[in-house]
Amino acid sequence: MKFGLQLGYWMAAPPANAGEMVTAAEEAGFDAVFAAESWGSDAFGPLAWWGSRTSRVRLGTSVVQLSARTPTSTAMHALTLDHLSGGRAVLGLGVSGPQVVEGWYGQPFAKPLQRTREYVDIVRQVLAREAPVTSAGPHYPLPYTGPGASGLGKPLKPITHPLRADLPIWLGAEGPKNVALTAEIADGWLAIYYAPRLAGMYNEWLDEGFARAGARRSRADFEIAASCQVVVTDDAAAEIERMRWVMSLYIGGMGAPELNFHAHVYRRMGYDREVDEITELFRAGKKAEAAAAVPDEMILDTAIIGDEDHVRAQLPVWEKAGVTMLLIGVPDLESMRRIAPLVQG
Template sequence: MTERTVHLPVAAQSSLDDFVELGKRAEALGYDTAWLPETWGRDAVTILATLATETNDIGLGTSILPVYSRSAALLGQTAATLQEASDGRFRLGLGPSGPAVVENWHGVDFGNPLKRTREYTEVVQQVLSGEEVDYDGDVVDVSGFRLRCDPPDPVPGVDVAAMGPKATELAGRFADGWHALMFTEDGFEERYADLRRGAELGGRDPDDLRVSLVVQCCALDDGDRARELAAQHVAFYIGGMGTYYRDALARQGFEETAHAVHDAWQDRDREWATELVADELVDELAAVGTPEEARDRLADFAALDGVDDVSIGTPRGADRPEVVETLEHLAPE
């Protein structure tokens, strides 16, 4: 059975307590896991550590921690510590993020993202094993590192967030799972084939990998408002977050629209960019509208072959009551 999880909304929270309350609400509603990306603002590690002490059963995980903002050894330590804090409920998701975040905000050259992601994944897995780590990679060099505490038991899974074919294949070869986001149904199926190919190249069983599909969701009694929020969200990611999302949609058959949205956003014509998304992409990418419409569309994504959990992501422009309403309407039955 496909799990139902929550992608906590980083943009809608005014305090750390708000995150805690949302995590507790998600647990009470029966969601299996609360995922948190790290973008800007509050760091994901502190939030998840706080949630670990304030919840009892819900799984906790990073949908993505960038591999450029921390060392590989530190990411391993962090995963081990969060696993201990949560009593075995943690799962680590990592990935390269993109040049707009890494270079502009962290001041680090965005070089060799695939190689860096692979080497980070391997080093983190070695750290979590409790064995001494001696790793001489092209990007990562670790010598004589070992945890000064017992290794986590169970060992948390290490997932990779990926949108492109090579990155998804890498997740299949080296990681324990894949975080997929901003996909149409057809686009997901194409990338899922890359994941399976990667697993086979690595001599692994593809069915052993956990696949989490993040779906933008907004379920409101005012269905028009829900669609508007989703269109604004998609337009922001295509137009304002570098080229990764634009290129991912272009690969899925929306090249003309993706470039038009990106150009309009860069020209500061945000209204036109949003209108382009509303006309072309919302129904393909999201589960939005009235509660019944959103539930029916979410079921389509949950039924895709290979999906282990659908993660409810909410639009960045949604206010707190709209986030809560969506979580309540789409909660597991």
């Protein structure tokens, strides 16, 4: 099982130590470094800037949002990063949620599965560069012939020859239909809030996709990168307490009350009552009470927290559950020093 460093997206300002963390991750033996985006910093810029200090680690987006760019624009970003890094780019895509898609990008959120399938097809056409890129739509018609069209648009091939036609595309997916689609059309799954005890359920979703006609991969060559908080500490209780606040935000405050994909993930884990309570408290502005309502089990289902012996003993559990990469956040060089022996085996 490999390790990936998750840089995430920026908050109010760029992180002060990201460059040295990327360098330290490569030295420690990490397989990849990933950057994210929400509605502030983008994912490609940090990878190009800080990734230029590296020579081996893969550089991945986890994730770039479909609605932020047209499929051809995303393909341009990916092929550019792939050339600059000598073939180390991984394109991670995700649909985001309606609050961001419609509120920030001004795009409709409807039919995310159809949009994803069409989007990935166009990106692959660009990377293959076998013929001018076309799409019948309905979400990303190429060339555009709808209202306001000049009638002058024509199919084009990228001027720049992509370095790799098979640049890997991974999808961020949370629900059963989206995970099945991921297994069908993608090269890997970026899994958030993955719980090893539910591996059987995830495998059913994945197997549905692998079994579809024309599926791109099989389980043997498909990557599962699971986001996981891995913390080596002698004070697990304090770390769990810190995580309660983050988890209450994602469960109770991310997305609309009637459509929160993160909350749905925890409902599938069996935490219906807890999700209801956390959401009610968070929406009422009682954030401390919402954090206190997060039980330890909700955190430990998707995290590994403890001393080095405990963490080392838990890693095989995740690998046995089918995870090929643990995608972890490491806040500072001291934490990286503690993690490095685990990465190195």
